[in-house]
Amino acid sequence: MAGRRVAIVGAGMTKFVRRALETGQELAWEAASKALESCEMTLDQIDAVVLGSAPDAFDGVHMKVEYLSPGAGAWGKPTIRGYVGGGTGVFAAIQGWYHIASGMFDTVLVVCEEKMSSCHPHPQAAFNYIFDHTLERPLGPNLLWIFALEMNAYMTKYGLTKRDIAMVAVKNKRNAADHPAAQLGDPHITIEDVLNSEVLAWPVQRLDVSPTSDGAVAIVMAAEHIARRVTNKPVWVEGVGWSLDTQYWTNRDLSYPTYVEEAARKAYAMAGIREPRKEIHIVEPYDPFDYKELHHLEGLLLADRGKAAELIALGIANRDGDMPVTPSGGLLGVGNPIAAAGLMKVAEIFWQLRGEAGKRQVPGQPRRGLAQAWGDLMQVGTVIILGI
């Protein structure tokens, strides 16, 4: 294990909603103050701040982390922005880890915020700026059809059906029904609902996709000597990893997320994990689309290639299954305020391992969990492994 031991000692989040009346600053403040409150710490006990947020265009404020900083308690503190697109939520926690592991700081407040509703008529348009201006933008690309191409490649390679994949959306939206902060929880949703929803870009339909959301999440991280004073239930960072694939999205292996495998292997090596399928008890893989949960489970080496759908079909991935996957409800159910959604997954592992997940609590006292996110130009894998 590189550096000093680091634990998460507190977490807090806002509700995820389609349009929050709060400003981004107010959302950040709500999450940050709840995280501090959860471990009975005050801002003067925080050494540094990591503030994660995805594209500036969503909030419609350039250099938005500087704008958000008052809400994240950054005044007068060393502050850094975490920004690897959708991978930001998990990456910000990794940045918090190395701030402390390095010996530079003892306590870090990690805050992730996104307010996508500011962007009209739809935040999807902001993504037009991520594509090659000369060679791709004239074709009018958007993320829905990029991922439709990827989903089709994945289905074709392994002979998967729409039904195999729709099961993920059903599981996650049902799980989210037990999350007090969820935007799209639905205890009664069925596979037919997903298969009958509006076709956006075949094979992607409305209920295959996570919503746009406003929200914020925060965690408090501390060096071991502080963590043990703050709480009797510290949740340790056991492994981290991240890796970047090519910017040329057309040239990636669209049926397998190599960038996730590279990140996962680094995290497993650091955590001393040799058999992840036995040693990881709960997983929160990034699920902005239902097929991406399957994709990512395979990249995390938690399922054979093309076989992740079986974990869902057999109930292994259910909250009471052998390897619960996305017990929070994920992006599909809780919502997808980009950077905040990734950190929500880290917070979910934190609450699950402490036995504080309420109605979402996974039985059997899980001892180790993994959260993963994916982003940049759909090319970064970020992985964190937590344990008690």
Added chain:
Amino acid sequence: MPLIERIQHLDEVRAWRGTIQLEGVYTAGVAGERWLRGLQEGKIYGTRCPRCRYTYVPARRFCERCLGPLGKDTWIEVGPSGTLVSWTRLHVAPDGTRQVPPRTLGLIRLDGADAVLVHELIDGQEWTSGMRVEAVFRPPAERSGSIRDLLGFRPLSP
């Protein structure tokens, strides 16, 4: 918690509409300009990295795998036929309205290339991954040195 879904009423204090006008003027780049001039002539070029044995399409000026330069001697013509890697049919336009008729887009690995090109699929009814396709260019007089000088790809006539 006051976080609930509300319809935006711009006549209230609750929300303020703001627009900033900005326009981008982008350069095609050293390799990009040459590649687009090739399209104007009805040719699709790639650049092949001799060290990594990887052919980029559109042509690039350097290899991202070794950071070696891809000079004039590495330019090769690829296609115009290739293999369909994946495809999608769009039913929703960017503004949320129905796309009528739907657009179909595909990923094409041109013969001789390792990289994959994204473009429109035209003149076809049923598309399947793995099928053979060919590039369709605009008539020469209508070309402007744009990615749109390619109309798209159609099934390769047998």
